[in-house]
Amino acid sequence: MNPQMNREYILSFLEEILNIPSPTGYTKRIMERIGAEAERLGFAAEMTHKGGIIVTVPGRDHAGALGLTAHADTLGAMVRSVNASGTLRLTPVGGYMMQSIENEYCLIHTRDGRTYTGTILTSHPSVHVYTDARDFKREEANMEVRIDEPVRTKEDVAKLGIRPGDFISFDARAVLLGNGYIKSRHLDDKASVAAIFGLLESIRREGWTPARTLRAIITNYEEIGHGASYIPGEITELIAVDMGAIGDDLTTTELDVSICAKDSSGPYDYDMVSRLVSLAEQDGIPYAVDIYPHYGSDASAALRAGHNIRAALIGPGVHASHAMERTHIQAIANTARLLAAYAQEA
Template sequence: MSLKIDTTYVLQILETLLNTPSPSGYCGPIMRKLSEAAAELGYELEYTPKGCGIIRVPGKRTGRTIGLSGHVDTLGAMVRSIKSSGTLRFTLIGGYMMGSVENEYCQIHTRDGRVYDGTILTTKPSVHVYPDAREMKREEAVMEIRLDEPVHSVDDVKELGIGVGDIVSFDPRAQFKPNGYIKSRHLDDKAGVAALFGLLEALRRENIQPEYPLQILISTYEEVGHGASWIPSEIEELIAVDMGAMGDDLSCKETDVSICAKDSSGPYDYAMTGKLIELARREGIPHAVDIYPQYGSDASAALRGGSNIRAALIGPGVHASHAMERTHAQAVCNTAALLAAYILEPAEPYGKAAF
């Protein structure tokens, strides 16, 4: 049995997610939107103590619980200090190249709910003034945020309500092209979360239950390493749904579903990965099997956190990860289609031979 994924729905929810700021640790607003989206489909999103979400979907039979995870938190920054000039020094949230955010528009989110616009620049932002502007190394010490407010001192900034520890989000600059390409910051992993909701929408629309109970986890701290470090104990196997990387000796394209065999945390479950490859072939889903040496996922965090589970990793191919990213609608929707094939499969992907 195959589920038809509604591309329009997937892209609509993806656009909403991309345009909602959610750096790690600042995911309250976006989680509320996901809770509303789940309710519209007839599901309830439960919150964990640290603000992650769980959506439970009953299955036809018991004896096995499948988890699917995606993270809604993104890269961002935090105000480190206010400089005497009225600019802000910042510290990174997540791991990215400093040059990838130079000249980017951003927003500062104060603790009392105000939002201010700014631009990320080096301390020597003009080649007409600074002879070494081109050569200086891009690192935290030489980067600052220029506020779009008439500020010229520490006191001026404090009067706006801006302080150390305020969250900084980046302008996603999301664009959905007529030919299916999607370019934006934070496709990692909002494209994966959109695929998960595309799966939920298809299950509800076609009134189909998965073969076994399903738990969908939405994590909020993946970019800092501990997103799904705790998962419900009944989950026996977990598929992390996250972006597929591209470049170097990798074969994945933006139109492919990536199936990761191994990342920095080691190999993923052999039988689960093999089953996903088998299903992708059976369903005619363009896919690539790759290895990501500089990558970790929610499944990695769950395993490191002590979860006694099998784990796998798939997701849409994304170019220029942690920079100005790009994927394709085909890859996002086919990720949902591959997940559907997996959760509707009556047979377990492993047996005694897998041990």
């Protein structure tokens, strides 16, 4: 059986979750939405103590399970301190270039539930004022958040309820184009979450059953390295679904499913990678096999935690990762197709 993926569903769900702020450590709202969507599709969903979601799909064979993992946490920041001028100094959550967030709109989330808008700038933001504005080094110490409120002092900011440790989320600015391209922040890794839910939707709509029980794990601490450090013990194989990087000598494009043979944590399981390649070729799915030297995945985290599993990594090709990203619906839908092919034969 070759299940068909509902691209309209995938795009609709992706657009929705892209617009839910979820920097690592501030993911409760998006996890509740993901759990509710799994239950709407008719699958059991449980929340882990860490705040991740595990969706269970019974298979024909209950001896061992196939794990799929994607992460809903994103890059973001926190308030490090409040400057005397009433701007905010930030500390990054996740790894990114400061240039990639300069002039970005953001939200400041206070611990008492208030939300304020702002803009991330350098402390020398204007060429009409600062002679070094063009060459001013874009580094953490030189970045600040301008709050869209009449604040001029630390005391003014304190009256808003903003304090160190509050989260800052970046506007996704998601755009879904008619030709299939999707440009947005946080496609890493919400595009993969949408691919897994495309798979789940196809199981419900077409009524097919995986060969083995599926445990789909949506994690919430991947961007800082320990998202899938816990996985259920019955999982024997784990496929991390995460974006494929593009550039340099890499061959993945935004239209391809990336199959990663090796990343910074080392090679992935030979048999699983070979099987994924074979299934992609069998089903006519455009793919590329690449090496990612500056990359780690939830599968890496699970292996480092000591889980007795075999692991692989696939996902849609995403350009300009950890900056203003872009992919294509073809890559997302085909990632779901490849997962479905593997799940039927596992």
